[in-house]
Amino acid sequence: xxxxxxxxxxxxxxxxxxxxxxxxxxxxxxxxxxxxxxxxxxxxxxxxxxxxxxxxxxxxxxxxxxxxxxxxxxxxxxxxxxxxxxxxxxxxxxxxxxxxxxxxxxxxxxxxxxxxxxxxxxxxxxxxxxxxxxxxxxxxxxxxxxxxxxxxxxxxxxxxxxxxxxxxxxxxxxxxxxxxxxxxxxxxxxxxxxxxxxxxxxxxxxxxxxxxxxxxxxxxxxxxxxxxxxxxxxxxxxxxxxxxxxxxxxxxxxxxxxxxxxxxxxxxxxxxxxxxxxxxxxxxxxxxxxxxxxxxxxxxxxxxxxxxxxxxxxxxxxxxxxxxxxxxxxxxxxxxxxxxxxxxxxxxxxxxxxxxxxxxxxxxxxxxxxxxxxxxxxxxxxxxxxxxxxxxxxxxxxxxxxxxxxxxxxxxxxxxxxxxxxxxxxxxxxxxx
Numbered sequence: 207x208x209x210x211x212x213x214x215x216x217x218x219x220x221x222x223x224x225x226x227x228x229x230x231x232x233x234x235x236x237x238x239x240x241x242x243x244x245x246x247x248x249x250x251x252x253x254x255x256x257x258x259x260x261x262x263x264x265x266x267x268x269x270x271x272x273x274x275x276x277x278x279x280x281x282x283x284x285x286x287x288x289x290x291x292x293x294x295x296x297x298x299x300x301x302x303x304x305x306x307x308x309x310x311x312x313x314x315x316x317x318x319x320x321x322x323x324x325x326x327x328x329x330x331x332x333x334x335x336x337x338x339x340x341x342x343x344x345x346x347x348x349x350x351x352x353x354x355x356x357x358x359x360x361x362x363x364x365x366x367x368x369x370x371x372x373x374x375x376x377x378x379x380x381x382x383x384x385x386x387x388x389x390x391x392x393x394x395x396x397x398x399x400x401x402x403x404x405x406x407x408x409x410x411x412x413x414x415x416x417x418x419x420x421x422x423x424x425x426x427x428x429x430x431x432x433x434x435x436x437x438x439x440x441x442x443x444x445x446x447x448x449x450x451x452x453x454x455x456x457x458x459x460x461x462x463x464x465x466x467x468x469x470x471x472x473x474x475x476x477x478x479x480x481x482x483x484x485x486x487x488x489x490x491x492x493x494x495x496x497x498x499x500x501x502x503x504x505x506x507x508x509x510x511x512x513x514x515x516x517x518x519x520x521x522x523x524x525x526x527x528x529x530x531x532x533x534x535x536x537x538x539x540x541x542x543x544x545x546x547x548x549x550x551x552x553x554x555x556x557x558x559x560x561x562x563x564x565x566x567x568x569x570x571x572x573x574x575x576x577x578x579x580x581x582x583x584x585x586x587x588x589x590x591x592x593x594x595x596x597x598x599x600x601x602x603x604x605x606x607x608x609x610x611x612x613x614x615x616x617x618x619x620x621x622x623x624x625x626x627x628x629x630x631x632x633x634x635x636x637x638x639x
Contacts, residue, residue, distance in 0.1 A: 249459070334492060334495060377512060380397060382551075399516060464478065494506065540588050555576075558605035
């Protein structure tokens with residue numbers, strides 16, 4: 207007997223059903239009366255469902271807009287909860303200027319932002335890379351380069367991510383100078399938001415080429431253009447709505463468990479809450495890798511890092527000033543200056559890993575291992591953060607020196623793909639590891 211083929215819309219209905227219990231619980235106002243564990247479970251499942259809806263919407267949109275732009279929209283919506291949490295603390299900082307509560311809120315805003323960025327790269331990039339290499343090995347996909355031993359296996363990425371690499375590199379270099387001025391000001395907002403605006407303009411110039419899709423995205427791409435665009439907009443709006451109303455309670459629920467486990471609220475806000483808010487991005491990109499769309503997964507990951515490293519930082523001072531009622535600089539402590547430095551240094555190292563459009567098991571493990579090492583007590587104070595930042599920068603500079611022949615190629619391919627978002631074969635030149 208042949209295998210029964212389900213209609214693609216059944217899959218869409220299935221993942222939407224994952225979000226409905228949370229809508230019911232929240233709509234009936236039952237959240238305060240429920241145990242924390244139940245809130246965490248139901249809201250977390252809703253986020254998973256929304257992440258799949260978001261991914262299918264982005265894949266469908268690739269038929270009508272440049273692929274990089276569709277993935278950039280996916281990245282922005284996926285990290286929308288992070289913006290909401292950071293905006294909350296920036297607003298609280300401006301609501302009571304000059305008070306200890308304001309200082310604490312400002313530091314929490316920076317801590318949440320730096321924690322989210324480091325989780326995205328340290329966990330997200332490394333684990334997605336390892337999963338991509340595993341999937342490529344299992345499926346015998348030719349994007350895996352066989353070398354001497356498992357740790358030297360690597361996955362190749364298409365040159366179209368050169369645009370994201372260049373813009374993220376520029377934002378990273380600028381971010382290294384932010385801590386020198388003890389605050390985030392209007393100049394930071396103008397430059398960082400301007401960088402992201404320029405990035406959007408560049409990727410919008412690309413051609414709206416796309417890979418043939420199967421399943422939900424393939425079915426929706428077969429609809430008439432007006433219906434297809436309407437479906438994409440509804441999917442983006444619905445997933446964004448679910449993520450915004452579900453992730454904060456999920457994160458707050460985790461924070462509630464913190465004191466019970468002897469963990470400080472500051473740690474929960476810097477690390478646990480961002481881990482929750484980044485989960486839609488991880489789910490969406492893991493799904494892309496499952497479909498052997500590794501470059502699209504990294505395109506979304508880098509775009510997500512770029513918008514957090516530009517828009518998120520730049521809008522903090524805007525929210526703070528609106529709450530303050532006048533223009534003001536969002537100041538932070540020396541400890542948070544160190545947090546920004548180590549975050550920028552990690553970003554620098556991560557960009558250096560990708561300039562040859564390739565990431566190996568060894569490099570992914572190094573990215574993950576360095577992320578884990580920063581939690582050692584020795585690196586928790588300002589001096590320790592500076593030392594660890596130096597390690598990241600040293601490794602990044604060493605990589606760029608070894609891969610200096612790849613840098614002109616990145617620039618040239620960014621220029622090429624800025625006007626044509628098309629697939630092209632990778633250069634035969636390979637970089638040293």
